[in-house]
Amino acid sequence: MASKKGFIITTPPDYIYQTLDFDTPTKFANELMFARHSMKENELKIWLLTMASLAKENYITNEVMYEYNISLLADKLNINKDKGWRTIIREAIDQVSDKSLKIVKRYSNEEDKQNWSKVPLYDAVEYNDFNDTVSVSINPKMLPYLQDFTEKFTEVDITEMLAIRGITQLKVFMVVKELIAEGTYIISIERFKERLNMPVTSYPNFRDFQRDVLKKAEQQIRKNTSLKQFHFSHDGKGRRPAVNISIHLTDVESKVLPAPKKVVTLEDKIASLDAEHLHLFDEYSSFGIKPEAACYELINGNGLDVLKSNLAYYKEQLKKRKPEQEPLSAGYLITCVKKDYAKSRRKTWLRKAEMNGNAETEVQQTDIKLEDVYKTCKNNAGVLIKKGNMKKLLELFDTAEVSMENMATNMGLPFDFEEARITIQKRDLRNKETMLFREHLAQRLMSGYITMDSII
Secondary structure (H helix, E strand, O other), X not given: XXXXXXXXXXXXXXXXXXXXXXXXXXXXXXXXXXXXXXXXXXXXXXXXXXXXXXXXXXXXXXXXXXXXXXXXXXHHOOOOXXXXXXXXXXXXXXXXXXXXXXXXOOOOOOOOOOOEEEEEOEEEEEEEOOOOEEEEEEOHHHOHHHHOOOOOEEEEOHHHHHHOOOHHHHXXXXXXXXXXXXXXOEXXXXXXXXXXOOOOOOOXXXXXXXXXXXXXXXXXXXXXXXXXXXXXXXXXXXXXXXXXXXXXXXXXXXXXXXXXXXXXXXXXXXXXXXXXXXXXXXXXXXXXXXOHHHHHHHHHOOOHHHHHHHHHHHHHHHHHOOOOOOOOOHHHHHHHHHHOOOHHHXXXXXXXXXXXXXXXXXXXXXXXXXXHHHHHHHHHHHHHHHXXXXXXXXXXXXXXXXXXXXXXXXXXXXXXXXXXXXXXXXXXXXXXXXXXXXXXHHHHHHHOOXXXXXXX
16 A cells, blocks of 8 residues: 555565675676666666666566665766655655656567557656665566576666766667667667657757767766767768768777767857957957858957957947937947047056956855855844744744735735745745745845844
8 A cells, every 4th residue: 555645665574685786897788788668777777777786686576675875976967966856766766666668569560659568667666765775576567677688788887878868868878789780880860869759850950969979978978988989970061961870989990980089069169268258259249240150250350459449449339329320230349449439548448348247257256255145134034033032033024024025925825914924933934925024124124224143
């Protein structure tokens, strides 16, 4: 009988508990490698860890609850344990416990898209914060793919799989390992997308697919696995669209194949600008110089002094424009730089540019400081609600009714003053009413109207 719908399932009393170890390379049936699913990155990695550990067992049965440590699971997933890591684990376990795999049946023609089974990942799941454990019972339909490796399978290092970042990049790596195991190095783009659980209509422009999927996966695979020289190529040429993807590791003589020639994009060029030129690129763009290529050529083709002085000159001309006059165009700014209108009074315009830059920096720094102070005030407001003198808090609360109602109205939230007053007396911080009061207290702390000492 389930003790709670969805997440925690109470198992029958005759289950046997057995500890799982997460370690070393393992085998995956190829049907599991390219089965369809809707798992996110952490969910997929949790499931892979379970399968990797079970596939090494001599005998697997659905009458056993296979148990593993929550803290160890977080370490394997490289989750930062400074804050909220148990919530991340709990939510991922909750989601993966409800997921299924759509598996092409064994011994079938894999082109037969109708010959498949939909199999729940687990038969039962227990999450236990008190014992710091998760326990799973394996669905009987999954057992053949974990015990029988007489057919096609893939051997993988689970540590390499876990090191890949991004769900799409992880799926690409799994497909690559499965194809290499079959000795297949060429695959149609359409079939490759299907293996990634991706609609064949996605990324209609192959360049987008190459940039956002293939290239990102290449970087992750080279960085985190033993396939250091791995890369993709394709059969597209000129106006002839690509149809097939080739997977390269080494040539027939075990020599490293040359990596594809890197194409330097406009984004790469902009990213390579130094800090000052990049700042000027942003400023010039903000005045409407388009496209980015034209703005980049202007910034890259002129010295800092020319760019800074003419920008200051242009800003001054903007100020002088009368309301009835047409605003100065981006084309005029380009002309200022190309004809160097600021040349005759370069030092004057550079001084103005420096003064404007200093003023802008001071405003930014002031904004950052105020934001930090307000964050501190909000934290202190939470402390006051938790630990402050209740009589004094309620006095403040009663005077804040209008302020909180206005905040609620601006945020589109309903607000019941009497209910809010009760939640404050319960010192409950997990509701919108207390959130509104906390904002009010933060503003009062910020202005110096109240102090921590006066309320605690």
